[in-house]
Amino acid sequence: MKVSIACLIYKSIPYLKFIQRAIEENTPELKNGDAEFFFVVNYKRGISDEVMDYLDNNDIPHHAFMDYPEQLDYPKNLDVIYKAWNLAVDIAQGEYVVLLNSDMFPHSRNWLNRLLFWMEGIGKDLTH
Numbered sequence: 001m002k003v004s005i006a007c008l009i010y011k012s013i014p015y016l017k018f019i020q021r022a023i024e025e026n027t028p029e030l031k032n033g034d035a036e037f038f039f040v041v042n043y044k045r046g047i048s049d050e051v052m053d054y055l056d057n058n059d060i061p062h063h064a065f066m067d068y069p070e071q072l073d074y075p076k077n078l079d080v081i082y083k084a085w086n087l088a089v090d091i092a093q094g095e096y097v098v099l100l101n102s103d104m105f106p107h108s109r110n111w112l113n114r115l116l117f118w119m120e121g122i123g124k125d126l127t128h
Contacts, residue, residue: 003035003112004092007100008084009062010042013054015102020060022105027112035112040065040088042080063091 005023009016016039029035038061041048048064055062065084089097096119098112106112 001034001036001093001095003029003096003098003116004088004094005035005037005098005100005112006085006088006092007037007039007104008042008081008088008102009039009051010044010102011048011051012102013051016051016054019100019102019105022107026106026109028109029112036061036093038062038088038091040084042084063087 005027007019007023009019020037020039023037024030027035027037030037039055041051041055041062041064043052043064043066052062052064054060065080065087085099088099096116098115108114
């Protein structure tokens with residue numbers, strides 16, 4: 001698999017649906033097996049339960065990152081976000097991993113091709 005795409009989600013089902021639709025409509029690589037997409041739920045008991053139920057009941061690929069009490073207070077919740085991203089990278093099957101914040105989404109069918117072109121072409125010399 002070439003690319004793993006992960007999106008961190010917290011508590012908004014409408015936004016989850018929006019992101020999923022944007023990814024599915026604009027990432028043809030998902031259909032031919034060159035890419036995978038999954039959510040990482042930054043889980044907080046009582047807040048994220050509805051999101052988890054929705055993902056489970058609709059067979060949407062996801063993984064839960066449980067919020068542990070040892071998280072740092074400053075900057076607030078930033079360590080939890082980084083830990084959730086680390087979980088996504090550990091789980092990812094792709095040669096490349098694309099991490100989407102929940103306020104980011106693709107709006108062009110060529111977004112992933114353009115990114116890969118940069119990584120494998122011009123950017124290749126800069127990343128090694």
